[in-house]
Amino acid sequence: MIGKLFNATKPTEAKAPAEAAGPKHVAIIMDGNGRWAQKKGKIRTFGHKAGVDSVRAVVRFARQNNIESLTLFAFSSENWKRPEEEVSVLMELFNLVLNSEAKKLNKNGVRLKVIGDVNGFDAKLVEKIHKVEEMTKDNSELVLNIAANYGGRWDIVNAAKQLAAQVKTGEVKEADINEELFNSFTSTAELPELDLLIRTGGEHRISNFLLWQCAYAELYFTDVLWPDFNEDVFQQAVDDFKVRQRRFGLTGEQVVKADG
Numbered sequence: 001m002i003g004k005l006f007n008a009t010k011p012t013e014a015k016a017p018a019e020a021a022g023p024k025h026v027a028i029i030m031d032g033n034g035r036w037a038q039k040k041g042k043i044r045t046f047g048h049k050a051g052v053d054s055v056r057a058v059v060r061f062a063r064q065n066n067i068e069s070l071t072l073f074a075f076s077s078e079n080w081k082r083p084e085e086e087v088s089v090l091m092e093l094f095n096l097v098l099n100s101e102a103k104k105l106n107k108n109g110v111r112l113k114v115i116g117d118v119n120g121f122d123a124k125l126v127e128k129i130h131k132v133e134e135m136t137k138d139n140s141e142l143v144l145n146i147a148a149n150y151g152g153r154w155d156i157v158n159a160a161k162q163l164a165a166q167v168k169t170g171e172v173k174e175a176d177i178n179e180e181l182f183n184s185f186t187s188t189a190e191l192p193e194l195d196l197l198i199r200t201g202g203e204h205r206i207s208n209f210l211l212w213q214c215a216y217a218e219l220y221f222t223d224v225l226w227p228d229f230n231e232d233v234f235q236q237a238v239d240d241f242k243v244r245q246r247r248f249g250l251t252g253e254q255v256v257k258a259d260g
């Protein structure tokens with residue numbers, strides 16, 4: 001009888017919940033190198049060197065998790081104000097990493113792009129950057145953007161300047177300027193919308209990173225210092241992203257209906 005009541009009709013096959021979509025474009029503010037080193041009684045640059053291993057780990061994770069684009073904040077336009085010694089170690093490290101990793105990135109199908117005002121770097125480094133960008137330009141497994149001498153305000157001003165130049169020549173009409181066109185002049189023009197921004201190191205700020213691109217990004221802050229960041233922490237951020245409801249101004253009910 002009870003069986004009849006509860007089992008009157010053949011139970012339909014339990015439908016597995018649809019796997020929530022992961023982020024396509026993730027950006028990371030890699031913060032906390034200096035404090036990590038100081039906690040160990042070492043000089044700050046020891047932390048920058050250790051941070052390179054975390055960069056390798058996140059690139060690996062991105063490749064394995066179908067992330068299309070990974071944008072890493074390596075050096076901000078404000079970081080020039082740091083002690084000369086620290087800035088020069090950071091430049092050296094950038095150079096070394098480009099040398100040691102370029103071939104491996106290329107072999108793994110990674111396209112490397114540097115976003116930021118590269119004119120601020122010395123000529124040799126600029127040449128190397130262009131060489132690696134050229135070598136990897138046809139790769140499509142992952143776009144790895146290294147933000148170096150990058151500032152979000154610079155990105156916006158730079159886009160505005162290019163747009164103004166095209167209005168001046170008549171290539172673009174003022175009336176045709178809209179968000180999509182403006183976006184096409186920013187340093188992330190060809191990339192998917194930014195889905196997830198992670199900041200390590202415990203601070204809750206953007207520090208002039210992707211200001212235009214952050215409009216609807218999900219923000220994830222962790223106290224983990226950058227050299228301690230690894231695949232597990234990245235996975236936690238992605239899992240957290242997957243259970244968030246992105247409403248883009250709609251009501252929750254509208255979003256559920258549209259997803260249904």
Ligand code: IPE
Pocket residue numbers: 030031032033034035036074075076079090201226
């Ligand atoms: C981030 O770590 C790396 C760069 C800014 C180049 P920090 O060097 O800012 O480390 P903290 O925040 O001082 O610990």
Ligand code: IPE
Pocket residue numbers: 029030031032073074075076079203205207
């Ligand atoms: C942001 O970190 C820049 C990078 C991670 C490259 P900072 O350490 O420079 O940021 P603030 O100064 O704490 O805001």
Ligand code: MG
Pocket residue numbers: 031032033201
């Ligand atoms: Mg910092």
